[in-house]
Amino acid sequence: MQQKESHIVPVLDEPKRLSDYAGGIFRAIPSRKGMKKAMDKGLVLLNGKLASTADLVSGGECLELVLDDTEKQRPTIELELTVLYEDEHLAVINKPAGIEVSGNRKWTVENALLHNLKPSTEADATQAEAIHRLDYPTTGALLVGKTRTAIAALNSLFAQRQVAKVYVAVTIGKMTDAGTIETLVDGKLSESDYLVLNSVASERFSVLNLVQLTPKTGRRHQLRKHMAELGHPILGDKDYGTEGLILNGKGLYLHSMSLSFVHPFTQQNLTVEAPLPKKFKKLFP
Numbered sequence: 001m002q003q004k005e006s007h008i009v010p011v012l013d014e015p016k017r018l019s020d021y022a023g024g025i026f027r028a029i030p031s032r033k034g035m036k037k038a039m040d041k042g043l044v045l046l047n048g049k050l051a052s053t054a055d056l057v058s059g060g061e062c063l064e065l066v067l068d069d070t071e072k073q074r075p076t077i078e079l080e081l082t083v084l085y086e087d088e089h090l091a092v093i094n095k096p097a098g099i100e101v102s103g104n105r106k107w108t109v110e111n112a113l114l115h116n117l118k119p120s121t122e123a124d125a126t127q128a129e130a131i132h133r134l135d136y137p138t139t140g141a142l143l144v145g146k147t148r149t150a151i152a153a154l155n156s157l158f159a160q161r162q163v164a165k166v167y168v169a170v171t172i173g174k175m176t177d178a179g180t181i182e183t184l185v186d187g188k189l190s191e192s193d194y195l196v197l198n199s200v201a202s203e204r205f206s207v208l209n210l211v212q213l214t215p216k217t218g219r220r221h222q223l224r225k226h227m228a229e230l231g232h233p234i235l236g237d238k239d240y241g242t243e244g245l246i247l248n249g250k251g252l253y254l255h256s257m258s259l260s261f262v263h264p265f266t267q268q269n270l271t272v273e274a275p276l277p278k279k280f281k282k283l284f285p
Helices: 034-041 110-116 148-159 222-229 278-283
Strands: 002-008 044-046 062-068 083-088 090-095 124-130 139-147 164-172 179-186 188-202 206-215 254-262 269-273
Touching: 002 206, 034 044, 083 269, 090 110, 110 124, 139 148, 164 222, 179 222, 188 222, 206 222, 206 278, 254 278
Parallel strands: 139 254
Antiparallel strands: 002 062, 044 062, 083 090, 090 139, 124 139, 164 206, 164 254, 179 188, 188 206, 254 269
């Protein structure tokens, strides 16, 4: 069975490349990135022919999105995950360290979701899919969609920055109590707030801080880069840490503490928290 959506391009002031125009026009795929992937897979038609991101539209063209409900099943791994919240539409799991969220490898969080989540009974139920990413060494709250509609709605919330994320990290060196850092990450403006919750003396690192981090944007490695640029890298960060002050064997001390958003179907304000890992509590009992 196929699921289709159609869209007629209104008259535009000037022609636009399809890659610039198509983001958000289909309910099932609200982001530009998702639309590019759909075009690459041959799922988008322009006037009945396969669409390309380089195609131009100016008005009157018919765009169609064709999704096949017969999905290729992902491999399943039996990795026990802690489910922090779950309903028919979505779930939040506690991602462990040392595993990718998704990708071509068998050992990923997404490939463990079938083993850990209850199947949705909604009509558009699909393979559970992670809505955002956490780095390989990062732990904590990860949002998952369980239906096509939920995946689209949650992606839209992230695209509109309507999901509040709070992280906790351990950083190195004496810090000011609070502040905001705003820099370019990968050529794009990025902003994070930080708040020092506790500090302890350390023989090796001088001072270790328990820091709450609130990213205002979502660039790759943003928090890790921001802390390093402040001169207070995150403990265990082998990519952005200071030479001679990199802790080996304990992993990265960065944890996705909570996600807050309006549930797209119940309209309730939802906050889901992931408990702090034991290694944090050993430093800050």
